[in-house]
Amino acid sequence: MIPFVREIEFEYGRCDQVSPLIRRVIADNPGPFTYTGTGTYVVGRGTVAVIDPGPDQDGHLQALLAALDGEIVSHILVTHHHSDHSPLARPLAKVTGATIHGRRAPHLAEVSPDVMVEAGDDEGFRPDVEITDGAVFEGPGWTLRAVTTPGHTSNHVCFALAEENALFSGDHVMGWSTTVITPPDGDMGDYFASLEKVKAMGFDTLWPTHGSPVREVEPFIRAYADHRRAREAQVLAALSQGPITIKAMVPTLYAAVDPRLHAAAAMSVLAHMLLLVKQGRVACAGVAGLDSVYRLA
CATH class of the missing domain: 1.10.10.10 (Winged helix-like DNA-binding domain superfamily/Winged helix DNA-binding domain)
Incomplete structure (x- = not known):
């Protein structure tokens, strides 16, 4: 059995300090694929990185801008191109002047329109900078490193926070549910390999985009693979x-x-x-x- 973590304390639009270096604002887009909604993470103070800006909702944008008041956004980091993760990246960049980093959305044959398998694709997602495995992003007191994790999507990437030995795991590993693998973009063989890659890195905490953090990382990932x-x-x-x-x-x-x-x-x-x-x-x-x-x- 997977030891799911489903308890979460939050209010929509509120900015919560969830660790010494991490703040989180949850978008009001709950659903069967998003749980309570998209958790957008802010890393650092003063000069910060924003991870997974979320859906293109003006209310969520305003909540993020309120949380970022007086600060400089140096990086906008996107784990993948689904519509609950990437669409707000461009509006946020337009206001803050930040650079968007991620991996561009693949162009693939569409799934049959009667098959609803995800929150939807942001097919036009194009980052300003294309991420490669191991790419490093730095600010005062924080260091993030890209960990490419294809499987859920071909362009999925996680971000490791060195100072807290933590990983922003996007949809690669979620505490509340298993991850959907949807061909042709999703690939089960790649997913198994990416799970092993993350497990071998020995993180203390996983911060999924949806739901609560995973604190017992190795046994959780092992249960996920099992x-x-x-x-x-x-x-x-x-x-x-x-x-x-x-x-x-x-x-x-x-x-x-x-x-x-x-x-x-x-x-x-x-x-x-x-x-x-x-x-x-x-x-x-x-x-x-x-x-x-x-x-x-």
């Missing part, structure tokens, strides 16, 4: 009963999950299937998709 392996085993067990489609197996595999999330769950199963097909453990006729018939190889 959950994925268990889901993979369930998929293989379903296939052992005979050929089947993803859509047919999801209601059983995710019986305990909010039905609103079943479309997203189906995409995660597809991500598992694509990895299993790549490994030669599963086969399907034609192109692998939600309606394809799969069988054990």
Whole structure:
């Protein structure tokens, strides 16, 4: 079982000091993919970095500007291009003069319009500076380093805060829920590798964009990976009963999950299937998709 952390104390628009170097303002965009809303982080004092500005909401922009009053924003850092993370970056940069750092949104075939799998894409996201793994961002009393973590999306990147041995984990690891992996941009093989990469770095705290921090990092990430392996085993067990489609197996595999999330769950199963097909453990006729018939190889 994953030891989820779901308790959180906050008010929308309020700026909370959550650690010696970190403040957080939560946007009023709660939902099945965002939990209580997007947590925008401010690192440092005087000259600061802002991580994941969030959705393009004027109320959230005004709350951030109030929190930043009298300070200089030197960096705006974006973990990935989903619409609950990146759209406010440009309006915030316009007001503050800060530079936006991130990895540009990929151009991929759209998911079927009847499949709601995330809060939506910010397809036009273009940072001012393209991030590479290990890139360093500094201010008075704080140092952030980019940790590329593809899997949830191909352009996902986390940010390590050296002074607190903490990681702003975006949607790569969340305390309140598992992470959705949505092909073709999301990749399950990349996700497993990124989990191991983060686990090996030995952080004391993870600060997800949604929800509360994770304090017991190594066992939490291990449980996260074990959950994925268990889901993979369930998929293989379903296939052992005979050929089947993803859509047919999801209601059983995710019986305990909010039905609103079943479309997203189906995409995660597809991500598992694509990895299993790549490994030669599963086969399907034609192109692998939600309606394809799969069988054990």
